[in-house]
Every structure is written in structure tokens, then in C-alpha cells.
Amino acid sequence: QVQLQESGPRLVKPSETLSLTCTVSGGSVSSGNYYWSWIRQPPGKGLEWIGYIYYSGSTNYNPSLRSRVTISADTSKNQFSLRLTSVTAADTAVYYCAKEAMAVTGLFDSWGQGTLVTVSS
Amino acid sequence: AIQLTQSPSSLSAVVGDRVTITCRASQGIGSDLAWYQQKPGKAPKVLIFDASKLGGGVPLRFSGSGSGTDFTLTISSLQPEDFATYYCQQFKTYPLTFGGGTKVEIK
Numbered sequence: 001q002v003q004l005q006e007s008g009p010r011l012v013k014p015s016e017t018l019s020l021t022c023t024v025s026g027g028s029v030s031s032g033n034y035y036w037s038w039i040r041q042p043p044g045k046g047l048e049w050i051g052y053i054y055y056s057g058s059t060n061y062n063p064s065l066r067s068r069v070t071i072s073a074d075t076s077k078n079q080f081s082l083r084l085t086s087v088t089a090a091d092t093a094v095y096y097c098a099k100e101a102m103a104v105t106g107l108f109d110s111w112g113q114g115t116l117v118t119v120s121s
Numbered sequence: 122a123i124q125l126t127q128s129p130s131s132l133s134a135v136v137g138d139r140v141t142i143t144c145r146a147s148q149g150i151g152s153d154l155a156w157y158q159q160k161p162g163k164a165p166k167v168l169i170f171d172a173s174k175l176g177g178g179v180p181l182r183f184s185g186s187g188s189g190t191d192f193t194l195t196i197s198s199l200q201p202e203d204f205a206t207y208y209c210q211q212f213k214t215y216p217l218t219f220g221g222g223t224k225v226e227i228k
Contacts, residue, residue: 046208046222101170107210108155108210109167114164
């Protein structure tokens with residue numbers, strides 16, 4: 001059973017860069033034909049897919065965030081990371097890392113517990 | 122991007138009620154739709170995928186139907202543990218998108 005855990009600063013200042021890491025256990029970010037995604041949820045609102053990194057290292061981002069987002073992987077630590085630049089209060093959200101199911105691409109079958117990141121000075 | 126419109130946005134029901142939630146896609150997505158349940162402070166959990174297939178360990182009172190642009194999640198007999206928010210999600214094309222959610226509350 002794959003388990004995911006988000007980590008990173010909980011408070012980020014406006015205009016700065018949000019950085020989060022997802023540590024994966026029970027699976028490998030560099031094998032298995034998996035897509036590893038970031039998803040966010042502003043307080044009291046719905047879910048927004050941010051992007052993924054494929055086990056091969058290729059990435060795909062939501063066009064709404066593409067200019068500010070980078071997702072990368074550190075295979076030696078079995079982690080993948082999110083960087084979101086030039087943040088504003090609108091980027092305040094619970095950020096989840098998640099794995100897409102092997103048999104059903106685009107279906108999220110494993111999630112981290114989520115971490116609330118607040119953008120405020 | 123494909124937009125998903127859920128209705129209602131919230132509903133009140135009692136234990137034992139039959140509950141139906143709908144999800145409409147802005148363009149056809151075949152059967153590439155999932156339903157998730159989310160409880161406060163928790164990550165979403167898959168209930169239904171491929172529009173009508175039950176996720177692992179999901180009770181049989183949950184069912185899904187539909188194809189193309191119109192989809193339905195039904196809870197045949199609402200249980201206390203079912204009070205939560207439900208989201209549909211399409212995985213036909215990227216960017217992956219979610220509906221706005223339906224909050225099921227106790228009447």
C-alpha cells in the first residue's frame with residue numbers, strides 16, 4: 001500500500017515561493033508507470049489539480065498555474081516536490097500529494113493527509 | 122478545460138433516505154468519471170470510478186451511473202457515516218477537473 005506524506009513551510013509571504021515535498025513509501029517515484037500529482041483545496045472550497053510528474057520524469061501542469069508551477073522528483077529520497085512562485089492570498093489552500101491508479105490514469109487512489117499552506121505577511 | 126457542474130451544492134437528509142447527486146460535464150467524457158467522498162480534515166476517498174464501478178471496500182449502497190455528459194451518484198440508504206462532501210472528477214483529458222462538491226448534511 002503506497003503512503004504519501006506532505007511536508008514544508010506552513011506560512012509563506014506574498015510574492016515568495018511556496019515549496020512542498022511529498023515523501024512516498026510503499027512505492028517508487030521512478031518506476032511502476034505511476035503519475036504523481038499535486039492537488040489543492042482552498043479553505044471551504046473545491047479541489048484543483050495542479051500537475052503531475054510521471055515516473056519517467058515528464059511533467060504536465062494545469063494551464064491555469066503553468067507559468068508559476070514546477071514539479072520535480074528526487075529519486076534518491078523517493079520524493080517529489082512542488083514549487084509555486086509569486087504566491088498571493090489566493091494560493092492559500094490545503095495541498096495534497098496523490099498517486100494516480102496504474103490501471104486507471106487520472107484516478108487518484110492514494111492521497112497524503114494534506115498540509116495547509118497560508119499565504120500572509 | 123472540461124467543466125463539471127454538480128447539483129445540488131448541498132442537501133439535508135435523514136438516515137435511511139435515498140440520496141441522488143448529479144454531475145454534468147461541459148463536453149462528453151464517455152465513462153471517465155469518478156466520485157469521491159471527503160470528510161472534514163481528511164483527503165478524498167474514491168467511491169466510484171469509470172462512472173459505475175465500485176471502489177475497493179466501498180459499501181454496496183453506493184452506486185454510480187451515466188455516460189457522456191450526465192452522471193449520477195446514488196446512496197440507496199443513507200448511513201450516519203455518509204454525511205460528508207462528495208465530488209465528481211473527470212479523467213478523460215488533462216487538466217483533470219473536479220465538480221464543485223455536494224455537502225450532505227444531517228436533517
